[in-house]
Amino acid sequence: MEQTQLKNISISGSGTSSGGEYDQVKVNGSAHIHGDLICEQFKCNGSAHLEGNITTNTAKINGSTHFEGDVEVKEMTINGSTDIDGNLLCDELKVQGSSTIKGNVKGKEIIVRGSASIDGNVSSDEIDVKGQVKIKGDCETESFEARGNFKIDGLLNAGTIDVELLRHCEAKEIGGENITVKKTRDASGFKKLIKFFMSNHNDQLTAEVIEGDNLYLEHTHAEVVRGNTIEIGPGCDIKRIEYKTSLEIDPDAKVGTQEKI
Amino acid sequence: MENLISKKDLLEEANISYGQLYRWKRKNLIPENWFIRKSTFTGQETFFPKDDILLRIEKIKTLKDDLSLDELADMFSPSPTLTSLSTEELTKRNIVSQTALDMFNNFHGPNLSFSFDQLLTLYVLNSLLQTGDVNRSEGLDLLKLFHEQAQTLKSNESELIFIRKMGVSIFILTPEPANLLLESQAKKIAHYKLSQCMEELKLKLS
Structure with a gap:
């Protein structure tokens, strides 16, 4: 079986396939695949619907694709829109369009330039967001970098958290080593224009609890902030701060109680 | 009810930082089900089974110089390391x-x-x-x-x-x-x- 050369399928126009093992799978029109798919390369330029699981080396989606099962892939690029009902296991994920994943996501490098919404938990080595991300579960990563909008219903746990706020960011709990939250400074003409139209949205981060070793926070609303060295910048509204080594508070910040432990 | 310790007391007693605790959690050195949430007068707080977590942290601290965190995770995981x-x-x-x-x-x-x-x-x-x-x-x-x-x-x-x-x-x-x-x-x-x-x-x- 190993020796036989794997075949390719190419669906142009509209077609169906029962799945199987292939080298390259290409969809240019619309395709419906009824079974599991194992292949080296999956490329969809039109629309595809896969009823089973898929295991592939690279997946590139330029049109729209719906996976009903689990997706296991080394390198995935989504330029159009993708729905995954199962879990996603990947090395590299790049979302430039939009994607909705109902299961958990496990990866090494996750880059979001469009919008991604995930119902389960996310774990990765690196997460880089310049768009919008919604996570209903927990998010664990070594480095979390965001220049956009995120909403995490569970815990955001990362070694380094670097956030430049845009509109309303939200996480239930945040924990990590170094946490930096800043307001976007380089307001270019275009961004100013966007802001002009969305003036009711303030750049702000809301969290119940933020815990870490070194914290720098701006425009953050939280119930409790705990850490070793804490610097509270302008626009913060924090009910309670517990710190170990040092605490600095900007005159433009509102802080309830503070306690050195 | 088991003997529980709050996160704050744990950090003090074990002499570790929030960062270390979160890092070890990320690396699966501390099982998810040891994080017990309870409401207290200051809001939701996290508690741990005291004896288990102190023993585990002691072990991590003594072993972390010799083993990488991933190796430690293998050790604590319930699956066998060798066949x-x-x-x-x-x-x-x-x-x-x-x-x-x-x-x-x-x-x-x-x-x-x-x-x-x-x-x-x-x-x-x-x-x-x-x-x-x-x-x-x-x-x-x-x-x-x-x-x-x-x-x-x-x-x-x-x-x-x-x-x-x-x-x-x-x-x-x-x-x-x-x-x-x-x-x-x-x-x-x-x-x-x-x-x-x-x-x-x-x-x-x-």
Whole structure:
């Protein structure tokens, strides 16, 4: 079986396939695949619907694709829109369009330039967001970098958290080593224009609890902030701060109680 | 109710930082189900089973210089790290005593290599014999129990309890956490958490 050369399928126009093992799978029109798919390369330029699981080396989606099962892939690029009902296991994920994943996501490098919404938990080595991300579960990563909008219903746990706020960011709990939250400074003409139209949205981060070793926070609303060295910048509204080594508070910040432990 | 410790007290008592705790959680060194959420007057707080977490953190702190965090995670995970070990290797590295090995071989027939589950059985038997908690015939009872309940042992975290009353001995295998109340004449001779035995064994093997 190993020796036989794997075949390719190419669906142009509209077609169906029962799945199987292939080298390259290409969809240019619309395709419906009824079974599991194992292949080296999956490329969809039109629309595809896969009823089973898929295991592939690279997946590139330029049109729209719906996976009903689990997706296991080394390198995935989504330029159009993708729905995954199962879990996603990947090395590299790049979302430039939009994607909705109902299961958990496990990866090494996750880059979001469009919008991604995930119902389960996310774990990765690196997460880089310049768009919008919604996570209903927990998010664990070594480095979390965001220049956009995120909403995490569970815990955001990362070694380094670097956030430049845009509109309303939200996480239930945040924990990590170094946490930096800043307001976007380089307001270019275009961004100013966007802001002009969305003036009711303030750049702000809301969290119940933020815990870490070194914290720098701006425009953050939280119930409790705990850490070793804490610097509270302008626009913060924090009910309670517990710190170990040092605490600095900007005159433009509102802080309830503070306690050195 | 088990003895719990709040996150704040834990950090102070173990002398670690929030960053370390979150890092170890990310690396799966601390199991998810040890994070117990409770409402207190300051809002939601996280608590931990005190004895378990202090023991675990102590271990992480002493071992983290020699092993990488990923290696540590393997050690604490319930899945075995290696598949088998030969008899030669086992005696050469002095992991279990010859007596325990002989008893095991008498019961199961001679073995050339041991799977991780068999090694765990051997390890538990060996420690019980070494401490003098059980005698040889009781050791055989243990082998029988582990043999019959092999599936239970594999599937979840269990505790082994050894009780003696008026010279009659009983082994009990129960899921964690066990909470046994004994009558006054019965005596609990030994109480092992198998997950901990597994960690110790993995440490010896590595």
